[in-house]
Amino acid sequence: MESSPHRVDDVMTRATVAVGRNALFKDIVERMERWKVSALPVLEGDGRVIGVVSEADLLPKEEFRDSDPDRLTQIRRLPDLAKAGAVRAEELMSTPAVTVHADATLAEAARIMALRHVKRLPVVSSEGVLEGVVSRGDLLKVFLRSDNDLADEIRRDIVDVLFPAPVEPVHIMVTDGIATLTGRVADPARIPLAARSVRGVEGVVGVDCRLTAADVA
Numbered sequence: 001m002e003s004s005p006h007r008v009d010d011v012m013t014r015a016t017v018a019v020g021r022n023a024l025f026k027d028i029v030e031r032m033e034r035w036k037v038s039a040l041p042v043l044e045g046d047g048r049v050i051g052v053v054s055e056a057d058l059l060p061k062e063e064f065r066d067s068d069p070d071r072l073t074q075i076r077r078l079p080d081l082a083k084a085g086a087v088r089a090e091e092l093m094s095t096p097a098v099t100v101h102a103d104a105t106l107a108e109a110a111r112i113m114a115l116r117h118v119k120r121l122p123v124v125s126s127e128g129v130l131e132g133v134v135s136r137g138d139l140l141k142v143f144l145r146s147d148n149d150l151a152d153e154i155r156r157d158i159v160d161v162l163f164p165a166p167v168e169p170v171h172i173m174v175t176d177g178i179a180t181l182t183g184r185v186a187d188p189a190r191i192p193l194a195a196r197s198v199r200g201v202e203g204v205v206g207v208d209c210r211l212t213a214a215d216v217a
Contacts, residue, residue, distance in 0.1 A: 006202060008109050009102035011141050012123050012132040018043050021050065021090035025061070028053055028089060041122040041130055042093045048128045051093030054118075058092065060084040099124045102131055106139050106202060113139075145203035147174040154179055154204075158197045162190045170194075170211065177205030188213035 017031055018041040031040060032055065039054035060077075064084040069077065086092045100109050100121045109121060113136060123132040151174040163170045163185050170183035179198050185191065188211075195209040 006105060007102065008100055008104045008106065008123055008134050011106065011138040012102065012134040013138065014132040016041070016122075016130065016133045018130060019053065019089050020045075021088070021093075023089040025058070025087050025092070028092070029058065037120065039118070039120050040089075041097065041133070042089045042095075043130060047130050049097045049099060049122045049124050049130050051090070051095035052097045052118075052122065053089050053093040057083055057094060061086075097122055099128075100134065101126070106142065109134055110139055142202040143177060143205065145177075147177065150174045150177065150179065150201060150203055153201055154181075154198055158194060158201075162194050162197075174204075177203060178208060179204050179206070180208040180210065182210045184212050184214040186214050 017035045017037065019028055019031065021042055021044070023042075028040060032038065039052050041049045042051040042053055044050050060080040060083045064081060069081065083092055098112065098116045098118055098121060100112055100123055102123050102125075112121060113119065120133055120135045122130055123134055125131055151172050154172050154174070159170045159172060159181070163183070170181055170185065173180045173182075179201075181194065181198065191209065191211045191213075194211065195207050198204060198207045198209070
């Protein structure tokens with residue numbers, strides 16, 4: 001990567017597979033298997049996302065295949081029982097779909113996934129039209145950035161701004177994604193800001209800030 005990916009648009013998969021609201025159960029399973037995905041967006045004719053059908057939406061059909069649930073289970077698992085009898089995407093899908101916009105930050109996308117307990121998010125336009133899909137794996141791509149790329153960005157965007165050389169030389173070393181900053185600086189109040197800023201660089205795994213205050217003559 002030549003520059004830090006900051007937004008969903010930088011890492012999302014643009015070529016996506018989806019289904020229409022009338023897609024049949026078996027076709028959905030076959031597409032998931034063929035494309036090795038755990039969920040599919042469900043689209044209207046104009047490409048607008050109206051829901052998502054996931055493996056979790058399909059499993060009740062197998063779970064309740066040979067069971068006769070008691071009344072309490074029927075009350076508690078009513079949505080799952082309905083999906084157990086469903087045959088089309090519009091009956092199986094979770095709606096409204098949990099989506100994200102292409103200009104969302106990677107951190108925002110990660111929080112949505114964590115809070116909503118999903119592995120993939122359809123990426124939609126302001127009109128709700130599908131533009132791509134971002135997965136947990138896509139968000140982790142930032143950690144494939146080389147140590148040299150990370151060091152260059154930290155130098156250019158953080159260190160040279162906060163501690164301009166040669167007055168305040170700060171040394172940067174990045175090893176396995178862990179950034180180490182060493183040096184003596186005239187304004188120690190900027191040290192916590194430097195550490196926070198480096199931690200915010202996409203792809204940085206950890207920060208070891210060893211900056212200290214320079215002796216004042």
